[in-house]
Amino acid sequence: xxxxxxxxxxxxxxxxxxxxxxxxxxxxxxxxxxxxxxxxxxxxxxxxxxxxxxxxxxxxxxxxxxxxxxxxxxxxxxxxxxxxxxxxx
Amino acid sequence: xxxxxxxxxxxxxxxxxxxxxxxxxxxxxxxxxxxxxxxxxxxxxxxxxxxxxxxxxxxxxxxxxxxxxxxxxxxxxxxxxxxxxxxxxxxxxxxxxxxxxxxxxxxxxxxxxxxxxxxxxxxxxxxxxxxxxxxxxxxxxxxxxxxxxxxxxxxxxxxxxxxxxxxxxxxxxxxxxxxxxxxxxxxxxxxxxxxxxxxxxxxxxxxxxxxxxxxxxxxxx
Ligand SMILES: [Zn+2]
Numbered sequence: 001x002x003x004x005x006x007x008x009x010x011x012x013x014x015x016x017x018x019x020x021x022x023x024x025x026x027x028x029x030x031x032x033x034x035x036x037x038x039x040x041x042x043x044x045x046x047x048x049x050x051x052x053x054x055x056x057x058x059x060x061x062x063x064x065x066x067x068x069x070x071x072x073x074x075x076x077x078x079x080x081x082x083x084x085x086x087x088x089x
Numbered sequence: 090x091x092x093x094x095x096x097x098x099x100x101x102x103x104x105x106x107x108x109x110x111x112x113x114x115x116x117x118x119x120x121x122x123x124x125x126x127x128x129x130x131x132x133x134x135x136x137x138x139x140x141x142x143x144x145x146x147x148x149x150x151x152x153x154x155x156x157x158x159x160x161x162x163x164x165x166x167x168x169x170x171x172x173x174x175x176x177x178x179x180x181x182x183x184x185x186x187x188x189x190x191x192x193x194x195x196x197x198x199x200x201x202x203x204x205x206x207x208x209x210x211x212x213x214x215x216x217x218x219x220x221x222x223x224x225x226x227x228x229x230x231x232x233x234x235x236x237x238x239x240x241x242x243x244x245x246x247x248x249x250x251x252x253x254x255x256x257x258x259x260x261x262x263x264x265x266x267x268x269x270x271x272x273x274x275x276x277x278x279x280x281x282x283x284x285x286x287x288x289x290x291x292x293x294x295x296x297x298x299x300x301x302x303x304x305x306x307x308x309x310x
Contacts, residue, residue: 012285
């Protein structure tokens with residue numbers, strides 16, 4: 001017999017579909033009988049989906065440019081290939 | 090274009106194996122960059138800078154520190170590419186550096202205990218549920234992209250660092266539980282329990298915005 005407390009404790013695994021089959025069917029049975037737990041499950045699932053659907057925003061141009069500048073400076077101090085070959089040429 | 094897809098199923102991150110051309114190409118880029126090829130590394134930067142910046146931004150919660158973290162993480166990655174063994178995905182290795190830099194920033198800024206990712210802090214409490222209300226079918230469609238981003242970011246920002254960091258890695262960046270545990274130096278159990286609490290707290294906050302109008306708020310008795 002699954003209580004609401006049990007359901008909440010297992011909710012993470014249930015959302016990730018990592019529960020064993022026996023637990024899974026017990027939890028499934030609980031949400032068909034318990035409207036509150038069904039709502040919590042459903043809105044939790046939607047919470048995850050709404051975040052997963054958000055693409056990262058493009059980096060502001062100046063941020064990208066400053067990053068590339070910093071990398072170029074780093075490459076110079078590390079004496080990477082490009083600079084070595086130029087020095088030798 | 091924003092792909093929200095509440096209707097989509099909740100498949101995990103795409104696993105890349107050896108035969109995947111994208112993975113092979115990436116391994117080649119990493120090799121070239123390891124040999125000091127800045128152009129190859131710049132390509133890796135171009136691929137991941139947005140995600141690294143977003144992760145940092147969520148943890149440190151301001152643009153200036155997020156930019157610092159982005160730069161420091163990319164520079165460290167470039168300098169220490171030798172220590173990347175190729176056992177994990179390049180992105181996992183990179184984001185681990187960025188998360189560490191972000192947490193260091195937070196610690197410098199606050200002497201707040203809540204910044205600590207210690208296992209000992211509140212992991213055994215029961216998860217809390219207060220607001221129980223059905224959402225609209227596609228509540229996100231009531232908002233513009235900008236508004237929606239604001240709502241979602243604000244909700245994440247209201248979480249404590251130990252919860253938002255786990256949530257970002259697992260549910261935003263879609264890393265596995267194992268990868269998240271490794272990056273944060275936590276046990277699998279700690280990641281799972283924090284993730285559940287983070288999800289429930291976000292659900293709680295979003296319910297206030299996304300609930301079906303006119304419905305009564307139910308509650309556990
Ligand atoms: Zn219940």
